[in-house]
Amino acid sequence: MTFAPLSNDTFLRACRRQATDYTPLWLMRQAGRYLPEYKATRAQAGSFMGLATNVDYATEVTLQPLERFPLDAAILFSDILTVPDAMGLGLSFAEGEGPRFAKAVRDEAAVAALAVPDLDKLRYVFDAVTSIRKALNGRVPLIGFSGSPWTLACYMVEGKGSDDYRLVKTLMYSRPDLMHRILAVNADAVAAYLNAQIDAGAQAVMIFDSWGGVLADGCFQEFSLAYTQRVLAQLKRTGADGQDVPRIVFTKGGGIWLDDMKAIDCEVLGLDWTANLGKARAIVGGRAGGPGKALQGNIDPNVLFAPPAQIVTQVHAVLDSFGTPHTDKSTTGPTHIFNLGHGISQFTPPEHVAALVEAVHSHSRALRAKAA
């Protein structure tokens, strides 16, 4: 496949720990319900899955936030639960209730029946990736994504969202053998899924370990991180256009395990707002000319409910906590990709997002100017 050359590669450069003129940013769930134009398209589509499975709609909503804000990356519009849906568990979204599976995976027979799904069932996702990449026409890079093996397992066992993870943890503590089998299948499925997104045109991929942070120390390493690593080890390193494809891992609540995450084979670590970016940089960011990982994050999405002046103050605090990224274009070094620490709230005023984007770009330029 051939695609238009990138006119803004700031995000990819930062993923690769290359110096950039400013700190690139994008926002988790940037295409979503806080945008009136998203709601309009969603109403046309009739349902969430109607939106996600239609290539034209998925392309349209993915590009919507870029029309409003000078963001530095686009992310595929989809859901993390498409993979278990393709495994035959029957995903649906009841209005105002969140996702639900018709079949939960809770006993030995259900676990034995799991297998890596036929990727043809996920063709709509790969078609959307190619369509979005073409529609972007080189404006900014396109990020593909998947849920982590553990996060998918949470939904597969619970059958829906949970506030105590009782069922999935009961299975994990009672029958670790069954949990390992679920996670192995999930890991191989996620790897195949992300590789197909890469073949379809994704320029970076992100693994969302949204529920890794609910695990106990020891269990996180054994049941989440090990399977994220199993995915990473199988990922293609080169995209449809011959460029390298950076891999981002985001574990909500994972800041306490940075020493462990330092060792995994990915280019970027995403952090939520509880982490201090300066301390995280000291642990995983590396030095100019040496190895390390780029960091992505981590402002509290609730900051966006404050007036613009307070948003600017908080943006400065996050950028300052990372400190000035390295600026030597002849080598690699510590870099930062600005993002929220979690998905944007549906109640966010869009004009507050504009204030945030402007503050990130202008203050990060000022930081570099001061350091020069």
Add this chain to the structure above:
Amino acid sequence: MTFAPLSNDTFLRACRRQATDYTPLWLMRQAGRYLPEYKATRAQAGSFMGLATNVDYATEVTLQPLERFPLDAAILFSDILTVPDAMGLGLSFAEGEGPRFAKAVRDEAAVAALAVPDLDKLRYVFDAVTSIRKALNGRVPLIGFSGSPWTLACYMVEGKGSDDYRLVKTLMYSRPDLMHRILAVNADAVAAYLNAQIDAGAQAVMIFDSWGGVLADGCFQEFSLAYTQRVLAQLKRTGADGQDVPRIVFTKGGGIWLDDMKAIDCEVLGLDWTANLGKARAIVGGRAGGPGKALQGNIDPNVLFAPPAQIVTQVHAVLDSFGTPHTDKSTTGPTHIFNLGHGISQFTPPEHVAALVEAVHSHSRALRAKAA
């Protein structure tokens, strides 16, 4: 007041970093809905507040778990929201819905109206403390408790539980001056409340910062930890019987901030299951003969849904992660108080709790024997 001498002071010794023959344990929410005898008393009382405000009922349910299990401490049966209730916010518990305030604190006028409540409105709590202490008759020590200033503020602003803390964080980011005023009043109220519990007979006190972990780095230190410290600085150091009163601080999700919590003026830090006790011990536990804090925690309450054999394995893992506590009775050193990392689930089988208690006591004795 005079009370019977303690026949089991293992918990208090561990709080003071004194050597003990085994690792003491108690369980957060050990008096509660997983016990059929609790449900029976609760049914008699008619409502949760009917139970909590009646001295005889509160005494009865506090002692119930001790009749079943050889636990090493009792904790006052009450609720963390009694203080804002006494401030006039109108606490109620709708069946199956959790706590709710009739008046939420969301604007300048509501914040200005807040004041440290008349402690006479909380007389039922202090009477319960004295009644329980007498009923314990020296069997084990009695722990008093309160919510932290920040955790109380979450409920006061949201008006009820929340899954995104949008309202309280909007106030915090938009009007930090108002949030500081709420927190200052809360801190002084909590200090007076805990001091009255100490006067009534509490032998240790615990501050539950249940929602500190939802704050961003920087905000946690400014809006939660600073006000916990403001409480600690005002607490009486000596109880009704002339003994010192250890102070425990538990921040759910606070393991990432141990370097900050190290500095606060308390004897014990509680940890949830995401923390590694060995690493926490290295940061705050100190050495034999030197300063430090005792650690309390931190098994995942969901472990209790596994069969007893798996519970024993997980108990060993938690005790082993702390390592052998110091054993020299002539000095202080690193100690561990076993607990859950959060409150026990209402769905827990009581016989599984018995297996956990037995495993903690026997394996912690074995660890000491091996080290000797």
